[in-house]
Amino acid sequence: MQTLRRDRETDPGAHFFFNRLRVPLSNLTDPNKRVKPSDFAGKPQTPGFAARKIAADLLGNVVHKRRPLDNELDLNSGHSGFRELAFNDRALVRAILGVCLRHRGEIAEIIDRLLDRPIPEKSGRVLDILHVGIAQMLFMEVPDRAAVSLAVENASADRRARPYKGLVNGVLRRLGREREALTSDLDRAALNTPEWLLESWTQSYGAETAKAIATAHQSEAALDLTIKDGSSEVWAEKLGGTVVGAGSVRLVKKGAVDKLEGFEEGAWWVQDAAAALPAKLLGDLRGKRVADLCAAPGGKTAQLAAAGAEVTAVDISKGRLKRVSENLSRLKLSSEIVTSDIREWEPEAPFDAILLDAPCSATGTIRRHPDVPWLKQLYDVETLSKIQGELLRRVIGWLKPGGVLVYCTCSLEKAEGEDQIASVLAEVDGIELIPVTADEIGGLAASVTEEGYLRTLPCQPVTKAGDETGLDGFFAARIKRL
Numbered sequence: 464m465q466t467l468r469r470d471r472e473t474d475p476g477a478h479f480f481f482n483r484l485r486v487p488l489s490n491l492t493d494p495n496k497r498v499k500p501s502d503f504a505g506k507p508q509t510p511g512f513a514a515r516k517i518a519a520d521l522l523g524n525v526v527h528k529r530r531p532l533d534n535e536l537d538l539n540s541g542h543s544g545f546r547e548l549a550f551n552d553r554a555l556v557r558a559i560l561g562v563c564l565r566h567r568g569e570i571a572e573i574i575d576r577l578l579d580r581p582i583p584e585k586s587g588r589v590l591d592i593l594h595v596g597i598a599q600m601l602f603m604e605v606p607d608r609a610a611v612s613l614a615v616e617n618a619s620a621d622r623r624a625r626p627y628k629g630l631v632n633g634v635l636r637r638l639g640r641e642r643e644a645l646t647s648d649l650d651r652a653a654l655n656t657p658e659w660l661l662e663s664w665t666q667s668y669g670a671e672t673a674k675a676i677a678t679a680h681q682s683e684a685a686l687d688l689t690i691k692d693g694s695s696e697v698w699a700e701k702l703g704g705t706v707v708g709a710g711s712v713r714l715v716k717k718g719a720v721d722k723l724e725g726f727e728e729g730a731w732w733v734q735d736a737a738a739a740l741p742a743k744l745l746g747d748l749r750g751k752r753v754a755d756l757c758a759a760p761g762g763k764t765a766q767l768a769a770a771g772a773e774v775t776a777v778d779i780s781k782g783r784l785k786r787v788s789e790n791l792s793r794l795k796l797s798s799e800i801v802t803s804d805i806r807e808w809e810p811e812a813p814f815d816a817i818l819l820d821a822p823c824s825a826t827g828t829i830r831r832h833p834d835v836p837w838l839k840q841l842y843d844v845e846t847l848s849k850i851q852g853e854l855l856r857r858v859i860g861w862l863k864p865g866g867v868l869v870y871c872t873c874s875l876e877k878a879e880g881e882d883q884i885a886s887v888l889a890e891v892d893g894i895e896l897i898p899v900t901a902d903e904i905g906g907l908a909a910s911v912t913e914e915g916y917l918r919t920l921p922c923q924p925v926t927k928a929g930d931e932t933g934l935d936g937f938f939a940a941r942i943k944r945l
């Protein structure tokens with residue numbers, strides 16, 4: 464789900480949010496510029512106000528209305544106020560929201576400590592405004608004075624929040640004075656992770672690893688690229704990156720993705736180092752017929768096509784498949800593209816190999832999608848795991864005898880990974896597990912389980928030498944049809 468992100472590629476400002484959260488604010492705010500989105504047309508604007516107002520609105524939309532952040536930030540169909548902002552303000556909004564969501568639990572705890580009594584329900588955006596103000600004061604090197612006055616102005620501009628502008632002022636000023644006392648004893652990893660998730664990871668991986676996962680989520684993911692022709696060393700050198708995982712290039716350089724060397728010519732695409740591993744498990748694909756099921760936005764489709772396979776990419780979403788076509792066209796790769804629900808679609812002939820990247824809770828992508836913990840619930844995992852089981856059982860039958868299927872999900876929940884494979888192996892005849900080996904995935908031994916599954920965790924090493932960590936959480940298993 465995280466691969467080949469269109470917003471990164473079409474909105475260069477997106478890069479600052481996804482790749483460099485602690486970008487100096489001088490890069491993002493132009494103090495001489497007055498931003499005028501149409502919602503405030505005609506009213507004089509304090510520099511930086513529009514960005515804070517939109518940030519508070521969007522935060523509310525994500526956490527109260529449960530709207531995915533990516534949808535809100537979409538430059539074609541997202542929040543209109545956001546779309547009207549200037550480039551630098553959009554980057555600032557992304558940065559503020561990234562911090563607000565990553566630190567949501569601890570900011571909420573700080574607000575609790577600062578308030579004598581809860582803020583009444585009908586107080587407009589006042590809580591979101593406080594979150595946005597605190598995020599800037601504690602994590603973004605914004606001078607307290609600026610963060611406080613913009614928050615007060617924001618409250619004044621909201622009819623329902625207006626009566627609380629004095630409270631906003633008092634609370635934020637007190638935080639400025641008592642910062643150390645109010646923040647030094649916070650258990651950040653626990654506070655910033657919903658209880659059900661921390662419990663699930665503790666049960667699956669133990670308390671220490673669960674905490675390490677939660678801690679890894681506090682930092683933004685690096686920008687990893689998959690190199691079309693596999694010449695990772697060459698592109699690492701050209702782009703000033705390092706080779707990680709099984710041949711991904713991790714970038715340390717700042718800059719807009721579409722301005723980097725190789726983008727126009729289609730030499731690489733954006734794909735987390737862990738997301739690039741499942742397709743590797745299908746081995747040599749030259750001349751083979753391969754189904755990429757649940758294909759959009761197409762990171763794995765590109766891998767399969769670049770490996771020489773004749774690919775059929777199927778996805779239920781027409782809009783997301785459009786991105787597959789656009790991405791493949793930039794990369795000068797090709798695939799048959801089918802818009803269909805794979806619960807209904809039937810292939811004309813069986814495949815040599817299948818990659819099923821099933822829809823999941825995406826809890827493995829929290830570093831790059833910090834809204835996920837506040838959008839998803841245990842219920843989503845339960846619902847999605849039923850669909851995963853259904854899809855897996857159906858598509859196994861589409862393999863030729865001797866054909867291989869890789870099932871994967873970008874989830875940390877065992878219900879969406881290990882448990883699915885264990886039950887399918889127990890229930891379906893004529894299949895066997897082909898264990899994954901560390902050699903196939905760049906020597907990442909810590910990411911291979913005793914059963915022979917691929918299981919990456921955000922806190923794990925991403926190099927064989929173990930000198931760098933940080934991966935999306937992925938599960939993959941390989942099954943052969945006998």
Ligand SMILES: C[S@@+](CC[C@H](N)C(=O)[O-])C[C@H]1O[C@@H](n2cnc3c(N)ncnc32)[C@H](O)[C@@H]1O
Nearest residue numbers: 464757758759760761762763778779804805820
């Ligand atoms: C995890 S994303 C796939 C990411 C993709 N494989 C990649 O590497 O870029 C899951 C995809 O499954 C698709 N999907 C969900 N349910 C489906 C169904 N019943 N049939 C086909 N596609 C489905 C979604 O539209 C979504 O694009």
